[in-house]
Amino acid sequence: MNSRETQLQAFDRLLTIMDELREQCPWDKKQTMETLRHLTIEETYELGDAILDNDLDEVKKELGDVLLHIVFYAKIGSETKDFDIADVCNSICEKLINRHPHIYADIKVEDEEEVKRNWENIKLKEGKKSVLEGVPKSLPALVKANRIQDKVAGVGFDWEKPEQVWGKVEEELNELKNEVKANDEDKIEAELGDVLFSIVNYARFLNINPENALERTNKKFIKRFQYLEQKAKEARKSLHKMTLAEMDMHWNEAKKI
Incomplete structure (x- = not known):
């Protein structure tokens, strides 16, 4: 693996290239945060595909594409004098330090679940009005359901055993069957949503990512x-x-x- 010095040199090289492209390339000069947004989402999905395919060479390339976008946004932010790449890095560093008091302060934790609970509680202390504030509105519904359930579980709103969750799945399936018999399309859609939501919850209890x-x-x-x-x-x-x-x-x- 490369030394820290080599890693920093590589990052500095990327920042320099970004400066040059922004100054000299007609396409790069034209981009805004809004025009980059859909491309960033696409690159993130491509990274996800590479991870699922366990293609590590492709993961490396896709990580580069995602990193380029982060540097691009930071460059645009520096041009408007709102923030630059140092502000981006320092912001996440401060957040990580603040949300890991078991590493950077004297808080003791027993396991991963306690870390997650502390994380959500700290976010509320930082001014978040809801535990669910951090769930992006534009997430695909399946991913969003998983994140919602994970976040509320972090503050103790959860079932105790997988058997209880499976019981809820069966309950929702029966309600769906009843609405199918009644042939009410709106209620069928609502009950099917409940079934899918409960299945996602059950997957979480099995430690399986439903996506x-x-x-x-x-x-x-x-x-x-x-x-x-x-x-x-x-x-x-x-x-x-x-x-x-x-x-x-x-x-x-x-x-x-």
Whole structure:
């Protein structure tokens, strides 16, 4: 691994390149925080894909892309004299020190859960009006549900055992079945939301990230369906012309790959 001096030199090199691009490149000169925002979100998802694929070389590249965006925002902030990269770094350093009193002060903690509880309580003392203030509004619903449940659990609003959570899942499933029978679309949607929310909560008790679990299933389904498409192509058939029995046979073959 590189020395701290080498790491700092590399970061300084990036800052210098960012200065040069902002001054000389027509595209870079034109960018604002608003125009970069959707690109930053895209880069973050690409990093997430690389992590799930366990492609460490790609993780390294995607981390570079995300870091570039952080430096870019800081450069724009320096131009408006609102903040620069030093302010960004010092801000997160102060936050980390303040929220880890078990490291930088004399607070004692027993385990990870106590650290999380302290973290949320400190945030409230810092002026947050709600534990849920830190959950971004634009998060995808599945990720948002997981973050909401994680945050309220941090202040003690939680079930005690996984069995209790599974009981809630079953309760919500029964309510969904009843609304499906009643054929009320608005209530069906509401109950389906309750089912999904309770499943996310159960996943948390199993120590499973529901987003990762669902994406794993997505990838598995894509791989198997593309195998099915390939077999149809080899047989010179369209999927529409395949029988369900043929599709099922190839689908089961795909499971073994």
